[in-house]
Amino acid sequence: MNRYIINENYMKLTGRGMYDEDGIYWCSLSGSGFECHYKGNGLNIKLVGDKSAEIPDNDLNWARYALYVDGERKIEGQLDSITRTLTLEGEIDADIKLIKLSECAMSNLGIYPIICDGVITPIPDKKLKLEIIGDSITCGYGVDVNDPNIGFKTATEDFTKAYSYKTAQLLDADVRAFSISGWGIISGYVDSPDKPPLTDQLLPPYYTKLGFSHQKFDDRDGLEPQNINWDFSRYVPDLIVVNLGTNDNSWCTGHEDRYAKYVEEYAKFLNTVHSCNPTSKILCVMGIMLDEIAPYMEKAVEQFREQSCFEQIYTMRFVPHDGSLGYGADWHPSPATHDRAAKALAEKISEIMK
Template sequence: MELKEFCFLPTNEYVKPLGRTFMLDDCRVLSLSGSGVEFKYTGTKLTVTFYGDSTTVTDENVPQPWRDQTRVAVIVDGITQLDTVIKKPKEVFEVCGLDECIPAAEHVVRILKLSEPRMSTAGLGEIQILAKGPAEPTPYKDRYIEFIGDSITCGYGVDVPNELHPFSTGTENVTKSFSYRTAAKLDADFSMVSYSGHGLISGYTPDPNVPKLEELIQPYYDIFAYSYNTFRGLKMEDRSWDFASKRKPDIIVINLGTNDDSYVQQDEVKRQSFGKAYVAFLEKVHSLNPTSKIVVAFGLMGDALFETEQEAVNIFKANSGFEQVYAVRLTPQDPEVNGYGADYHPSPVSHEIAACELSEFIRNL
């Protein structure tokens, strides 16, 4: 087999986009958890270029904010060959060399952003392969699922041994989350729109008398992404998401309410307010995706608001006449058996249990 070197940018000609991404000059912007690309080629060598955002631009008087920088992975034929945090404005990685990692054969490459958008964004630049011919996008799968959620959907803190470890993007891994694992079990394409700490009437708050109104998810659903930092001077939230021209999800899974529960607790007025906000959010999601089934899933970090969410589903169905909306209770995590991730978040085992439950529920729809 005669192999030649091919260099290409991650445009639609060569790659299949995963999740919400867009091309900006010489790179594809990756911000949301699980966003990335997938392609196939027949050959060996693989080199990938990444560009960092403003978290990687420092001077001698400003330490690098390492805990917030983008974590990325390059997965070849289902095996992770690169897992790193982008610490510089430009980094080039030889993922696999001529005589290591992969033989001369057809390979499927998946490049993913493992960490969430709030903390950082990255750009995927030029890709080089030694191959028989140019790279090709992998085909779209029959099923496409979008997940809307919070830290649980992001895979917050799954790569630590216990709950005593603080958050960092280096321990956040969407590929071990219930969302990614559910898509894998259903052999589905996927997109995640998820932000740690966010809710519908309050983000996570240590004081139930003070709602965290700056961490509501509603403003971020119909934009590309939201990040504290900039990429090449651009704010992610300044770019809307073009629902009309994009592939519509077959199913949208919403897992929200865990952070609201820190505010609602046993207060009936707050509970009703949460229910109304959930109905309104269902209306917004449905208006932008009128043909997509919706699954409301809840319970992994407690299920106190599940009945309220079920009521919201029933109210929405009655008001809209759209019947393909469902509610499923996920089994709360059992830390004595399965452990915790960082800050008492679910462990990989707990995520896997939830993925089994959710994928089985979706199969039966």
């Protein structure tokens, strides 16, 4: 029998991750996991849950995953137990992909080293590498329901149906996401601008980390994604998409002083992104759910460009959704809206990367 640790020697990793002392590879962010080619008789992949998996009737937060064979989804579910083994039977000679469909804040999942009698080899990298930084829209929040009056569950969140993943498919690109629902640049989502800003839901402080989660990987000290620094040399994107501001707008609307602060902090975050990825082009986008804040995003880009003298930064506005293509949970984009956004974004990226 062969033993394969989940790492770059044997597989292509599809998101940020880390190993614990038992060799378990922990995934936190949407879209994280691995891809490989497997040839052998049967395959078992053992998953382990974080503390959320111990809580019964917790489909609001359980990590959601999918297992693909040659591009076809064969197994999907939520990690509602501490361990679960995904089993493929018979002779296999195929590309295998395990992907975390849900986001980091609610839960994480771990992957044990794979024990098998076959051979695992990595999938080659794509020619184009993308990173997409965003919020719930980037995560695929509520995309599996068609009722805007239904609230959030990780059970209805699917990164593979979001514009972020679909854009990469259209461009035949690798993609990694850094996205958290409800978070922003200067405030998380508030239901009234009369309320104080949610300053504990700001994405920029965590961009240099593995991620953020309300759950620990396990009971060992420090095993939380927000306590683990990320090594940016492990994945160098050709282009980074930044889609942040929808949640900020909930607090900024009607207040020019707040929009000015958004511009200032957005420009600072662009400096962080550029410092961590100095060779990557940057595309800042806005507008799938609203575009009121878009001019301020564009102003922040101009401010950053002037201060940094970095010219390879661009902007784009999406067509805001209006219900004609339906809604997902909590008035989030429907699959058709994500498709439209992915097409527009893929066209813009193609233009930039000529």
